[in-house]
Amino acid sequence: xxxxxxxxxxxxIRDALSWLLRSRGIASRSWPSAEAFxxxxxxxxxxxxxxxxxxxxMSGPELFDRLRALGCRMPTLFLTGHGDIPQAVAALKxxxxxxxxxxxxxxxxxxxxxxxxxxxxxLSRREASRLTVRERVHSLTGREREVMDAILAGKLNxxxxxxxxxAMRTVEVHRARVFEKMGVKSAVELxxxxxxxxxxx
Amino acid sequence: xxxxxxxxxxxxIRDALSWLLRSRGIASRSWPSAEAFxxxxxxxxxxxxxxxxxxxxMSGPELFDRLRALGCRMPTLFLTGHGDIPQAVAALKxxxxxxxxxxxxxxxxxxxxxxxxxxxxxLSRREASRLTVRERVHSLTGREREVMDAILAGKLNxxxxxxxxxAMRTVEVHRARVFEKMGVKSAVELxxxxxxxxxxx
DNA sequence: GCCGCCATTGTGGATTTCCGCAACCCCGGG
DNA sequence: CCCGGGGTTGCGGAAATCCACAATGGCGGC
Numbered sequence: 001x002x003x004x005x006x007x008x009x010x011x012x013i014r015d016a017l018s019w020l021l022r023s024r025g026i027a028s029r030s031w032p033s034a035e036a037f038x039x040x041x042x043x044x045x046x047x048x049x050x051x052x053x054x055x056x057x058m059s060g061p062e063l064f065d066r067l068r069a070l071g072c073r074m075p076t077l078f079l080t081g082h083g084d085i086p087q088a089v090a091a092l093k094x095x096x097x098x099x100x101x102x103x104x105x106x107x108x109x110x111x112x113x114x115x116x117x118x119x120x121x122x123l124s125r126r127e128a129s130r131l132t133v134r135e136r137v138h139s140l141t142g143r144e145r146e147v148m149d150a151i152l153a154g155k156l157n158x159x160x161x162x163x164x165x166x167a168m169r170t171v172e173v174h175r176a177r178v179f180e181k182m183g184v185k186s187a188v189e190l191x192x193x194x195x196x197x198x199x200x201x
Numbered sequence: 202x203x204x205x206x207x208x209x210x211x212x213x214i215r216d217a218l219s220w221l222l223r224s225r226g227i228a229s230r231s232w233p234s235a236e237a238f239x240x241x242x243x244x245x246x247x248x249x250x251x252x253x254x255x256x257x258x259m260s261g262p263e264l265f266d267r268l269r270a271l272g273c274r275m276p277t278l279f280l281t282g283h284g285d286i287p288q289a290v291a292a293l294k295x296x297x298x299x300x301x302x303x304x305x306x307x308x309x310x311x312x313x314x315x316x317x318x319x320x321x322x323x324l325s326r327r328e329a330s331r332l333t334v335r336e337r338v339h340s341l342t343g344r345e346r347e348v349m350d351a352i353l354a355g356k357l358n359x360x361x362x363x364x365x366x367x368a369m370r371t372v373e374v375h376r377a378r379v380f381e382k383m384g385v386k387s388a389v390e391l392x393x394x395x396x397x398x399x400x401x402x
Numbered sequence: 403g404c405c406g407c408c409a410t411t412g413t414g415g416a417t418t419t420c421c422g423c424a425a426c427c428c429c430g431g432g
Numbered sequence: 433c434c435c436g437g438g439g440t441t442g443c444g445g446a447a448a449t450c451c452a453c454a455a456t457g458g459c460g461g462c
Contacts, residue, residue: 085281085289089300092293099290141438154387156418167441172420174439186355187389195396342408357448368411373450375409 001046002117004028007037008052020106034058043071048116053080075116133197136182147174151187202247203318205229208238209253221307235259244272249317254281276317334398337383348375352388
């Protein structure tokens with residue numbers, strides 16, 4: 001699953017890199033162009049990206065932007081032979097994981113790739129738990145969501161009842177169902193679950 | 202308060218930049234060397250840093266590292282005449298706000314400076330609230346902290362009492378004092394206050 | 403030795419929360 | 433027309449929280 005996705009139009013480089021990675025026990029797959037990769041891209045892909053900056057037709061940064069637009073969040077390393085500073089700055093500020101000049105020490109590159117893979121693993125874990133919470137929130141009915149918001153605002157059931165113009169008993173029922181659907185046992189856990197899932201990107 | 206702190210060993214550049222900023226209504230102050238700035242540095246300073254990369258004696262990045270070690274978190278823009286990519290990459294990965302080559306469009310630089318100032322304002326706000334929470338936590342006695350942790354773990358008073366081998370009444374007292382000292386009225390608010398202050402850096 | 407802070411506990415009552423049991427209304431499908 | 437889901441409500445009781453009032457003991461500092 002955790003794979004290095006290599007996009008470079010120079011076959012010699014693709015081969016050299018995939019060999020280097022294999023020697024470290026890292027799986028990789030290569031594409032000769034941005035277009036080719038886009039055609040194969042699947043949001044389930046896990047691992048990291050290693051993109052050449054200059055390629056015929058679509059460039060590495062452009063591919064990166066397209067992938068981001070598609071929701072891809074894999075850590076991305078850019079490789080360049082003749083890059084300039086604005087390019088590097090733009091890439092990093094756009095969220096690239098690294099920007100490396102060719103040629104470079106094999107070890108340095110492989111190390112960074114490994115860090116990128118580790119980061120992806122971590123990000124995937126967080127993304128998964130965030131997704132779980134989102135799904136659960138989505139499974140709530142409208143009324144339940146209203147009640148949940150009020151609970152998170154620290155309001156007492158009686159206050160919530162007054163605000164929504166319903167009986168306290170009804171609030172209790174919604175409250176119980178919110179806890180049940182969200183998989184928590186108390187308001188504190190609910191707050192923490194949402195805080196963890198909502199923030200910290 | 203919000204001031205641009207300019208460090209460059211070229212007086213002409215210092216003058217040009219401070220003039221440019223003044224024309225935008227932005228206050229600035231200049232230093233001719235990293236050492237001079239360090240001597241004046243005060244952790245209360247607010248605003249952003251604009252550092253020249255290459256200077257006699259201490260370089261911009263080195264100054265940046267020293268300041269970080271001192272707790273300075275002001276957004277930092279690096280200016281360079283002859284920088285290379287690894288330098289730019291290293292600076293940004295170290296948390297620099299931007300890395301700009303001289304010469305550059307005045308507008309571009311001034312715009313970025315303004316963004317940096319805005320970021321500092323936002324960071325200062327968050328830092329302040331985080332500090333408040335930390336102080337409050339610090340004002341808790343040992344027992345109160347233990348009880349607070351248990352509350353955040355969603356435990357019932359009776360359970361907490363059993364774990365700490367004390368009467369439930371005592372837990373209630375601690376609980377009340379925790380809420381009071383932390384400035385919240387419910388466990389939910391407590392959880393949220395800590396979640397906001399602890400995470401999201 | 404007295405004072406203040408911290409930790410501790412008890413009593414008793416007002417308030418809230420949590421729940422099982424039972425219902426009713428409305429509405430969109432099959 | 434019956435069924436299911438969503439929203440609603442009542443009753444009543446067990447359990448928990450919240451609090452005012454009251455009090456004891458230890459410990460470090462003046």
